[in-house]
Amino acid sequence: MKALVTVHYKQGILDPQGKAVQNALKSLGVDGVSEARVGRHIVLQFPEMSKSDAEAQTKKACEKILANPVIEDYEYEMVENTA
Amino acid sequence: MKYGVVVFPGANCDHDAYHVAKHVLGESVVYLWHKDHDLQEVDVVILPGGFSYGDYLRSGAIARFSPIMNEVIDFANNGGYVLGICNGFQVLTEADLLPGALIPNTSTKFECKTVTLRVENRETPYSGEYEQGDLLRMPIAHGEGRYYANQETLDLLENDGRVIFRYVDAEGKPTMEANPNGSLNNVAGICNEDRKVLGMMPHPERACESVVGMTDGLALFKSLVNQQVATV
Numbered sequence: 340m341k342a343l344v345t346v347h348y349k350q351g352i353l354d355p356q357g358k359a360v361q362n363a364l365k366s367l368g369v370d371g372v373s374e375a376r377v378g379r380h381i382v383l384q385f386p387e388m389s390k391s392d393a394e395a396q397t398k399k400a401c402e403k404i405l406a407n408p409v410i411e412d413y414e415y416e417m418v419e420n421t422a
Numbered sequence: 423m424k425y426g427v428v429v430f431p432g433a434n435c436d437h438d439a440y441h442v443a444k445h446v447l448g449e450s451v452v453y454l455w456h457k458d459h460d461l462q463e464v465d466v467v468i469l470p471g472g473f474s475y476g477d478y479l480r481s482g483a484i485a486r487f488s489p490i491m492n493e494v495i496d497f498a499n500n501g502g503y504v505l506g507i508c509n510g511f512q513v514l515t516e517a518d519l520l521p522g523a524l525i526p527n528t529s530t531k532f533e534c535k536t537v538t539l540r541v542e543n544r545e546t547p548y549s550g551e552y553e554q555g556d557l558l559r560m561p562i563a564h565g566e567g568r569y570y571a572n573q574e575t576l577d578l579l580e581n582d583g584r585v586i587f588r589y590v591d592a593e594g595k596p597t598m599e600a601n602p603n604g605s606l607n608n609v610a611g612i613c614n615e616d617r618k619v620l621g622m623m624p625h626p627e628r629a630c631e632s633v634v635g636m637t638d639g640l641a642l643f644k645s646l647v648n649q650q651v652a653t654v
Contacts, residue, residue, distance in 0.1 A: 348525075352525070353528060355526055355527070409522060409570070410523045
């Protein structure tokens with residue numbers, strides 16, 4: 340099992356990195372982008388765990404350290420490891 | 423007064439803090455290794471500036487779970503003095519000893535320069551030697567120093583006199599231009615409810631001797647020493 344975790348700033352918090360990316364896209368001729376936000380992508384491997392156990396551990400990781408609830412939201416997806 | 427300077431891997435202002443405590447103030451001081459569990463009966467814990475754990479994940483996020491932080495958190499919750507400078511401030515917010523968070527500067531740049539601070543509240547253990555409204559010159563050096571908290575928390579800090587230092591211009595006005603990182607309300611330093619835990623992004627420990635060009639940080643440390651003399 341592996342968890343694909345995404346952490347990003349809560350809506351309403353200025354993301355200067357995202358803003359810089361948005362400006363770069365505009366100057367490169369990529370049209371129609373109203374907003375770019377930059378987050379973090381974290382992959383956790385759980386080779387020996389059931390989906391529900393791995394999900395519980397992922398949630399614990401997100402709440403304890405991977406995201407700071409003052410400024411960030413997180414989401415995750417549990418996927419099977421394909422050999 | 424006995425100081426303890428916590429040494430995290432990646433700390434780089436631990437020596438500066440140690441030097442000020444020992445050689446400028448003439449107080450006793452020990453280093454506290456991040457893997458230890460003993461605060462060695464210090465009166466003040468300093469969480470120094472630097473890049474603990476490479477600032478990985480978020481500044482301070484991993485240092486906050488260092489073994490010694492268990493003791494530092496207990497110490498703070500029992501009314502101990504804890505001063506977090508720069509990365510130390512980030513560790514304090516990550517550890518929930520201070521509210522809010524420090525996020526990347528709006529400039530997206532590492533800001534390394536001298537700033538002007540205004541003393542917003544001299545009725546704290548860290549600011550008694552200043553006058554209300556004093557303008558101080560201190561260096562900053564950080565990439566993630568933008569103070570953020572929700573409106574409710576900001577109002578609480580403001581109304582309770584817990585914003586101790588604010589970024590201002592040469593006239594003492596908290597303008598946008600004087601704000602080096604985009605901190606809400608130009609916040610540079612805040613304390614907890616009992617005023618014994620202080621977090622600030624500027625470096626008072628780098629502004630204690632005329633040989634380094636600035637001395638406005640010295641009164642912060644002297645305030646602490648005098649505070650202790652007054653309460654013993």
